[in-house]
Amino acid sequence: MKSFAFHSPGTVPDAFALLNDVSESKLLAGGMTLLPTIKQRLAEPAALIDLAKIPQLSAITVDGDALVIGAMARHIDVVTSAIVRSKVPMLAHLAAGIGDPAVRNRGTIGGSVANNDPSADYPAAVLALDAIIVTDRREIPASAFFTGLFETSLEPNEIITSIRFPIPSTAGYAKFKSPASRYAVVGVCVAKAGGRVRVAVTGAGPCVFRVPEMETALEARFEPGAIASIKITAARLNSDIHADAEYRAHLVTVMAKKAVAAAIQGL
Numbered sequence: 001m002k003s004f005a006f007h008s009p010g011t012v013p014d015a016f017a018l019l020n021d022v023s024e025s026k027l028l029a030g031g032m033t034l035l036p037t038i039k040q041r042l043a044e045p046a047a048l049i050d051l052a053k054i055p056q057l058s059a060i061t062v063d064g065d066a067l068v069i070g071a072m073a074r075h076i077d078v079v080t081s082a083i084v085r086s087k088v089p090m091l092a093h094l095a096a097g098i099g100d101p102a103v104r105n106r107g108t109i110g111g112s113v114a115n116n117d118p119s120a121d122y123p124a125a126v127l128a129l130d131a132i133i134v135t136d137r138r139e140i141p142a143s144a145f146f147t148g149l150f151e152t153s154l155e156p157n158e159i160i161t162s163i164r165f166p167i168p169s170t171a172g173y174a175k176f177k178s179p180a181s182r183y184a185v186v187g188v189c190v191a192k193a194g195g196r197v198r199v200a201v202t203g204a205g206p207c208v209f210r211v212p213e214m215e216t217a218l219e220a221r222f223e224p225g226a227i228a229s230i231k232i233t234a235a236r237l238n239s240d241i242h243a244d245a246e247y248r249a250h251l252v253t254v255m256a257k258k259a260v261a262a263a264i265q266g267l
C-alpha cells in the first residue's frame with residue numbers, strides 16, 4: 001500500500017480546508033469501502049481526512065417534521081437509536097440488515113450514500129422518503145443526488161454533513177439479499193406520506209430508481225395486492241452471478257409487496 005498522510009480535523013471547515021490543501025486527498029468515514037479500495041490499489045490518496053473526530057456529524061435528531069441523521073452515524077447507531085425507532089422504524093430495520101456486525105459497527109450512512117453502490121440499502125430509503133442530502137455548502141434533493149453507477153451529484157471535496165428524512169405516515173423496506181455480503185440483490189422501499197406514495201428500488205439496476213406505476217396503484221389502494229400484477233421491464237436491469245435481469249424484475253414485485261406489508265405493520 002502506498003503511504004499517505006492522515007488528518008483528523010475537529011470541525012467540518014477544517015476538514016474542507018485539509019481536503020483543499022492536499023490534492024488527491026479523500027474523506028474517510030468508517031473505511032468499509034475506502035480502505036479495501038486502497039489496499040487493492042484501486043485508489044492511492046495522498047491524504048486521508050478522517051471525519052470521526054467531528055462530534056456533530058454523528059448526531060441523530062428530530063427537527064420539525066424531519067428526522068436528521070448525521071453523516072457519521074454508523075449503521076449500528078441507526079439500529080439502536082430510540083429516535084429512529086419511534087419516528088421512522090423502517091430505517092432501523094434497514095440498517096439492521098446491512099452486512100455483518102463488523103460492517104454495521106464501522107460503516108456510516110454518509111459513506112454509504114456518497115459511495116452510491118448499486119446494491120446499497122440506504123439509497124432506496126433516501127429516494128423513497130424524498131430525503132435531502134445536506135452538505136457543507138447546499139441541500140440536495142434525493143431525486144437529484146443519485147446520478148448513476150457509483151455516481152452522485154456531489155462536487156469535488158463536497159462533504160455530506162447529514163441526511164434529512166421527512167417523517168412519513170408509514171414506510172417499509174424489504175430486500176432479497178446476497179447470502180455472502182448481504183448487499184441487496186433487489187431491495188424495495190415504500191413510503192407513504194399523506195396521500196402520496198413513493199417506491200424506490202435498489203440492487204436491480206445500475207442506480208436506485210422509482211416505480212411510478214406502483215406508486216399510482218398504491219395511492220389508490222395501499223395494500224400488497226394493489227401491485228401484485230405490476231412487473232417492471234427487465235431491460236436495463238443488472239445481470240450477474242447473483243441473478244439475471246428477468247429474475248431481478250420478478251423480485252422487484254415480490255419485494256415491493258413485502259415492503260408494503262411491512263409498512264402496514266409499521267416496521
Ligand SMILES: Cc1cc2nc3c(=O)[nH]c(=O)nc-3n(C[C@H](O)[C@H](O)[C@H](O)COP(=O)(O)OP(=O)(O)OC[C@H]3O[C@@H](n4cnc5c(N)ncnc54)[C@H](O)[C@@H]3O)c2cc1C
Pocket residue numbers: 026027028029030031032033034035051071072097098099100103106107108109110111112114115119120121122158159160161181182183184
Ligand atoms: C463485507 C461488506 C458487506 C456490506 N454489506 C452491505 C449491505 O448489506 N448493505 C449496504 O447498504 N452496504 C453494505 N456494505 C457497505 C457498508 O454499509 C458501508 O456503508 C459502505 O461500505 C461505506 O463505508 P463507510 O461508511 O465506512 O465509508 P468509507 O469507506 O470511509 O467511504 C466511502 C466513500 O465515501 C466517501 N465519504 C465518506 N463519508 C463522506 C462524507 N460525509 N461526505 C462525502 N463523502 C464521504 C469517502 O471519501 C469514500 O469515497 C458492506 C460493506 C462490506 C465491506
